[in-house]
Amino acid sequence: MIRDAARALFAEHGYERTTIRAVADRAGVDPALVMQNFGSKEALFAAAARWSTPLDELLAAGRTELPQAALDHVLDAFEDPERRAAAEALLRSCLTHPAAQAVLRDQVMGAAQERVASTIGGPDAALRAALLNACVLGLTISRYLVEVPAVADATATDLERVLRPALERLVEPT
Amino acid sequence: MIRDAARALFAEHGYERTTIRAVADRAGVDPALVMQNFGSKEALFAAAARWSTPLDELLAAGRTELPQAALDHVLDAFEDPERRAAAEALLRSCLTHPAAQAVLRDQVMGAAQERVASTIGGPDAALRAALLNACVLGLTISRYLVEVPAVADATATDLERVLRPALERLVEPT
Numbered sequence: 001m002i003r004d005a006a007r008a009l010f011a012e013h014g015y016e017r018t019t020i021r022a023v024a025d026r027a028g029v030d031p032a033l034v035m036q037n038f039g040s041k042e043a044l045f046a047a048a049a050r051w052s053t054p055l056d057e058l059l060a061a062g063r064t065e066l067p068q069a070a071l072d073h074v075l076d077a078f079e080d081p082e083r084r085a086a087a088e089a090l091l092r093s094c095l096t097h098p099a100a101q102a103v104l105r106d107q108v109m110g111a112a113q114e115r116v117a118s119t120i121g122g123p124d125a126a127l128r129a130a131l132l133n134a135c136v137l138g139l140t141i142s143r144y145l146v147e148v149p150a151v152a153d154a155t156a157t158d159l160e161r162v163l164r165p166a167l168e169r170l171v172e173p174t
Numbered sequence: 175m176i177r178d179a180a181r182a183l184f185a186e187h188g189y190e191r192t193t194i195r196a197v198a199d200r201a202g203v204d205p206a207l208v209m210q211n212f213g214s215k216e217a218l219f220a221a222a223a224r225w226s227t228p229l230d231e232l233l234a235a236g237r238t239e240l241p242q243a244a245l246d247h248v249l250d251a252f253e254d255p256e257r258r259a260a261a262e263a264l265l266r267s268c269l270t271h272p273a274a275q276a277v278l279r280d281q282v283m284g285a286a287q288e289r290v291a292s293t294i295g296g297p298d299a300a301l302r303a304a305l306l307n308a309c310v311l312g313l314t315i316s317r318y319l320v321e322v323p324a325v326a327d328a329t330a331t332d333l334e335r336v337l338r339p340a341l342e343r344l345v346e347p348t
Contacts (some may be wrong), residue, residue, distance in 0.1 A: 007218075095270075095315070095320070096270055101321070103317070104320055105321055105322055109316075110322070110323070113322065127328055127332060127333075128336060130316065130322050130324035130325045131337050131340070132241040134309070134313050134317075135309040135312050137312040137316060138310070138311040139305070139308050139312070141269070141310075141311060142304065142305075142307070142308035143222055144273070145307075146268065146269070146275060146278055146279050147279055148284070148307070149279075150281050150287060150300045150303070150304035151304045151308060154301055157304075158301060159297070162301050162344070165341065166305070166343040168343075169340040169343050170336070170337075172277070
C-alpha cells in the first residue's frame with residue numbers, strides 16, 4: 001500500500017530525503033499512480049502522518065471522557081515499538097521541515113482541534129481544544145522523544161492518574 | 175562572550191554543524207580556551223541552551239504561583255524576536271540530535287524538574303513537576319514551532335487564563 005510505504009520511508013529518512021519515486025518503488029507501483037492518488041508529497045505526508053488518530057472513536061467518548069480517551073490512545077499507540085518509531089520520526093519531520101510543519105499544523109492538529117472544539121463546546125472552545133492537544137503533544141515529546149526520566153519511566157496508569165485532572169480542567173465549561 | 179557566540183551558532187546551524195572552532199572564531203578566542211572553560215561541545219550546548227530559565231526567580235513565587243510564573247516567563251522570553259529565534263533553534267536541535275537531546279533531558283529539564291518537584295512537594299512531586307514542564311513545552315512547541323493558529327494567535331492573557339487552572343491542578347497536593 002502506498003501510504004504504508006510512504007510512512008516507512010518518511011519515518012526512516014525524514015521529510016526532505018523521501019521522494020515520490022522512492023515511495024513508488026517501495027510500494028511496487030508507478031510514481032504517476034502515487035501522484036494521481038495523493039497529488040503532492042505534502043499530501044502524501046499528511047496521509048502517512050494521520051494514521052494514528054482514530055478521531056471518530058476518540059470523540060465518541062464525549063466531552064468529559066475525552067481527556068482519558070486521548071491519553072489512552074496516545075499511550076497505546078506508542079506502546080508498539082514499530083508504531084512508536086514511525087510516530088517519533090514523523091513528529092521530528094514535522095518540527096524541522098516547513099512543509100511537514102504545515103501538515104501537522106493544518107491537516108493533523110488543525111483538523112483534530114476543530115472537531116475537539118465542537119465536542120467540548122463553551123467559551124474559548126477552540127483555544128481549549130488546541131491547548132488540550134498541546135499538553136498531549138508535550139507529554140508525547142517528553143516521554144518518547146526527549147525521554148525525561150519521570151515521564152518516560154512512569155506507568156501509563158500513573159501518567160493518566162496525574163495528568164487527567166489537569167486536562168479535565170481544560171475541557172470543563174467555565 | 176563564548177556562550178553568546180555558541181548560542182548564536184547553535185541557533186543558526188543546529189547542534190551537529192556547529193564546531194568548537196567556529197564558536198572560538200566568533201568569540202575571538204582560542205579554541206583551547208573554549209574547551210578549558212566548557213570541557214565539551216555538549217557542555218557548551220548546555221550552557222547556551224540554559225540561558226532562558228531564571229529558575230531561582232520562578233521558584234521564589236512558591237507552589238501556588240508557579241504555573242502563572244512559568245507561563246509568564248515562557249511567553250515573555252519568546253516575545254523578543256531574537257530570543258525567540260534562538261530558543262526555537264535550540265529546541266529543534268534538542269529534538270533531532272541525540273547529544274542535544276541528552277542536554278535538554280538531563281541538564282535543562284532534569285535540573286528544572288528536580289527543583290520544581292521540591293517546591294511543589296507532596297505525592298508524585300517528581301512526576302507532577304515533569305508533567306508541568308511537559309505541558310509548558312507542548313504550549314511552546316504549539317505556539318512557536320508548529321504555530322497552531324488558536325494557540326499562536328491567542329493573546330498571552332488569554333493563554334494564561336485558559337491554561338493556568340489546568341496547570342494549577344498539577345501542582346496541587348492530592
